[in-house]
Amino acid sequence: MARDRRQGEDYVGPIRRLLIGLAVLCLLGLFLVWRIDSPRVERFRAAVVDAVVPNMDWAMAPVTGLANLVADFRSYRHIAEQNADLRRELQQMRAWREAALQLEQENAKLLDLNNVRLDPNLTYITGVVMADSGSPFRQSVLLNVGARDGILDGWPTMDGIGLVGRISGVGQTTARVILLTDTSSRIPVIVQPSGQRAILAGDNTIYPPIDFIEAPDAIRPGDRVVSSGDGGVFPADLLVGQVVEDANGRQRVRLAADYERLEFLRVLRSRDAERIEDPGGLIEPMGPPEQVGPPRPQPRIEAEAGAEIEDG
Amino acid sequence: MAEAARARPWAGRAIYAALIAVLIFAMLLPLDTVPPDLSATELLVPAPGAGPGDGTRMVDLQAIEPRRWVMPDLILAVTVVWVSRRPDHVPAVVVVAVMLLTDLLFQRPPGLWAALVLVLTEMLRARSAGMRTMPPAVEWMSLSFGIVAITLAYRAILSVLAVPQAAFSLVLGQLLVTCLCLPLVAFLAHILLGVGRPAPGEVDSLGHRL
Numbered sequence: 001m002a003r004d005r006r007q008g009e010d011y012v013g014p015i016r017r018l019l020i021g022l023a024v025l026c027l028l029g030l031f032l033v034w035r036i037d038s039p040r041v042e043r044f045r046a047a048v049v050d051a052v053v054p055n056m057d058w059a060m061a062p063v064t065g066l067a068n069l070v071a072d073f074r075s076y077r078h079i080a081e082q083n084a085d086l087r088r089e090l091q092q093m094r095a096w097r098e099a100a101l102q103l104e105q106e107n108a109k110l111l112d113l114n115n116v117r118l119d120p121n122l123t124y125i126t127g128v129v130m131a132d133s134g135s136p137f138r139q140s141v142l143l144n145v146g147a148r149d150g151i152l153d154g155w156p157t158m159d160g161i162g163l164v165g166r167i168s169g170v171g172q173t174t175a176r177v178i179l180l181t182d183t184s185s186r187i188p189v190i191v192q193p194s195g196q197r198a199i200l201a202g203d204n205t206i207y208p209p210i211d212f213i214e215a216p217d218a219i220r221p222g223d224r225v226v227s228s229g230d231g232g233v234f235p236a237d238l239l240v241g242q243v244v245e246d247a248n249g250r251q252r253v254r255l256a257a258d259y260e261r262l263e264f265l266r267v268l269r270s271r272d273a274e275r276i277e278d279p280g281g282l283i284e285p286m287g288p289p290e291q292v293g294p295p296r297p298q299p300r301i302e303a304e305a306g307a308e309i310e311d312g
Numbered sequence: 313m314a315e316a317a318r319a320r321p322w323a324g325r326a327i328y329a330a331l332i333a334v335l336i337f338a339m340l341l342p343l344d345t346v347p348p349d350l351s352a353t354e355l356l357v358p359a360p361g362a363g364p365g366d367g368t369r370m371v372d373l374q375a376i377e378p379r380r381w382v383m384p385d386l387i388l389a390v391t392v393v394w395v396s397r398r399p400d401h402v403p404a405v406v407v408v409a410v411m412l413l414t415d416l417l418f419q420r421p422p423g424l425w426a427a428l429v430l431v432l433t434e435m436l437r438a439r440s441a442g443m444r445t446m447p448p449a450v451e452w453m454s455l456s457f458g459i460v461a462i463t464l465a466y467r468a469i470l471s472v473l474a475v476p477q478a479a480f481s482l483v484l485g486q487l488l489v490t491c492l493c494l495p496l497v498a499f500l501a502h503i504l505l506g507v508g509r510p511a512p513g514e515v516d517s518l519g520h521r522l
Contacts, residue, residue, distance in 0.1 A: 016404075020434055023408055027430065030423035035473050041422060048416045056337055067343050134339035136348050136382050136486065137478035138419040176419075181347050183476040204347045204478045206378050207355070244355045252355075262345045 042169055050171025053131050053142055060130060068261075122235060124158075124266040125149055130174065139182040139204060140165070141262055146173045151267055154233060158266045162239045162256025163187070163227055167267060177265065180208055180240070180255060188230040189240055189253075194218040197228055200240060200253060207244060207252035221245050225253050235270045324401035327505055328394055332410050335387050336417065349378040350485055382482060384489040387414060388429065389497045392436060392455050397498070398507050399437040407433050421475055428462040444509045448495070456491040463487050 034041040075082075127143035145151055147170050155167045157177045165185065169176035178185050185202035189210065196218055198210045213219060223243040229236035241255040387410070394402045411426035436443075436458065443451050463483065470477055477483075501507040 020404055020430065023404070024427045024430055027408070027412070027423040027427035031421055031427070034422050035475070045416045045419075045422065048413070052413070052417065053340065056340065059337065060341060064341050064343065067341065129342045129345075131340040132342040132345050133419045134336070134414075135418040135420065136344075136482060139345070139347050140419055141342055141345060179345070183478055204482070205349050206346050246355055254355075259346050262342065 046169040046171040046174070046176065049142065049169070049176070050146065050174045054144075054173055057130055057144070122268055122270070124268045125151065126264055126266050127175070128264055129262050137183075137204065139179040139185075139202065140168075141177050141179065141265070143175045143177060143265060143267070144173065145267065146171045146175045148172055150269075151175045155270050156227070156234050156238060156268050158238060158268065159257045159262065159264070160266075161258070162241060164257045164259075164262065164265055166234070175267070179259070181206060181259070187234065187240070188228045189225050190228040190236075191219050191243060192224040192226060194223065197230065200225070205252075206259060207246065207254060209250055209252045210243070213251070216251060219243055219251055221251075235268065238268075321400045324398060324507070325403070325406065327507070328390075328401050329406065329410075331390060331505075332387060335390065336414060339383075339387075340417065344379070346378050348380070348382050348482065350380060350382070350481055382486045382489060384493040385486060386490075386493070386497070388459065389490055389493055390501075391429065391433060392459065393494060393498045393501060394507060395433045395436045396440050396443050396451065396455060397501070397509055399440045401507070402433070404430065404434065404437075421470065424469060425466060428466055432458045432462050448498075452494055452498075455494055459490060460487060 030041070125145055127145035127149075129141045130144050131142040133140040143151075143157075151167060151170050153167055153170055157164045157166060163180065165177040165179040165182070166187075167175050168178040180187060180200060180202055181204060182202045183204050185200075185208070187200040189198055189200045190196065191198060191210070191213075194215075196213055196215060198213045200208055201211045202208045210219075210225070221243050225240040225243060227234045227236060227238040227240055239256050241253040241257075244252050244254045246252055391402065391407060391410070395407075407430055408426060411429045412422065414420070415422045415424075415426050436455070439454075443454070446454075467477065467480075467483065
């Protein structure tokens with residue numbers, strides 16, 4: 001009976017099988033190309049995402065808003081105990097606030113005395129989270145800013161408080177942020193106050209472990225973790241989180257950013273740090289020694305373009 | 313709707329495509345930005361109000377509570393159920409397109425998963441005529457076996473090529489729930505969308521037997 005149906009398709013069968021085999025080979029070929037020359041295929045991926053996901057945005061934003069509303073409503077159950085917690089925390093924060101205000105005044109005074117210019121290069125662009133990775137095995141989000149807004153690969157991304165991830169994959173109107181929790185995320189960090197340098201390596205859990213610590217004993221739970229400028233990839237001193245230890249004694253980081261609510265993210269424009277490459281030229285007497293001392297400072301003109309860019 | 317889906321393969325194809333589009337949309341919603349964690353861990357954290365350095369072993373109250381479960385891979389489940397029940401509604405071209413698109417959107421290595429799913433669906437398609445007379449349990453077993461096989465092959469190939477991967481426990485968890493949700497998907501497809509096994513003697517619009 002099953003044969004009857006195939007009678008008319010006998011000549012189609014082999015061609016179909018050939019085409020299927022060809023398709024499988026093409027797909028495997030694409031995979032191998034990706035493995036060998038990943039940037040090219042990733043650019044293609046970014047272009048596809050850029051073409052597909054913004055089309056869904058009109059529906060995604062309301063559905064996401066609705067889901068968050070339901071989640072908020074559910075959290076009303078805990079409101080009493082949350083209130084007690086918040087009161088207690090507020091008490092502590094008041095004390096800290098006093099300290100912070102005094103420190104701020106002192107800091108401002110000292111900066112003024114020293115005539116320090118804070119790094120003007122750290123401006124940022126704020127983007128809205130459109131979509132996540134859609135898979136429990138990859139941790140990334142898609143922002144609604146892209147190459148059109150001048151976003152470049154590798155720029156760090158923060159929420160209001162802490163580091164969230166870095167840009168990897170830029171389309172014309174979208175950019176993907178690989179979160180610190182993703183298995184492919186590696187960030188150089190410094191643990192304060194001991195000053196230990198380490199690598200924060202994501203492993204698809206909300207508490208990414210710290211790797212390559214020189215002296216693990218010097219690090220205690222509660223220590224602050226900030227990004228280090230090592231390798232020139234990231235600007236230094238962005239808050240990452242706090243050290244915690246899991247049941248196996250492995251040192252992990254509790255991230256400062258609120259990963260449960262990633263809505264608006266700041267993409268920091270990080271420019272390449274200037275490097276000192278050569279050991280410096282030989283200083284020899286040239287002409288009459290009338291110019292002793294450093295050269296006269298040149299007037300510098302900083303061109304900051306764009307009305308939507310605020311100073312960070 | 314059920315009768316329409318039976319009569320014209322194009323309507324059935326449209327239903328499949330629409331279902332997949334809805335699933336992709338739901339998975340891309342930025343609601344789960346915290347990775348799921350199947351094991352509850354106790355953390356050594358500083359007591360509130362204490363300075364840095366003096367930690368106590370306690371359950372972290374302010375911590376984010378990750379989900380303790382994984383979503384089944386519904387796109388795969390729907391595809392294998394559809395292919396084994398109504399292969400004419402899921403042409404190979406559509407399988408390739410859907411799987412390649414999800415590879416690209418969901419940050420998987422592009423191509424490999426699509427190729428494996430295509431191989432699986434072609435094997436199921438070849439057997440779909442025989443599956444019609446199988447008891448549902450046997451059908452479910454063979455679908456599950458196929459899913460387990462391609463998942464393990466996927467994992468093996470990725471490890472050989474040293475691609476960073478998620479924890480195996482998480483993959484196993486997803487494999488388990490995907491296999492468990494197959495009967496449910498088949499049942500719902502039958503009840504709501506009329507995608508069941510073709511009855512004996514049923515013909516398509518051109519008069520061919522299904």
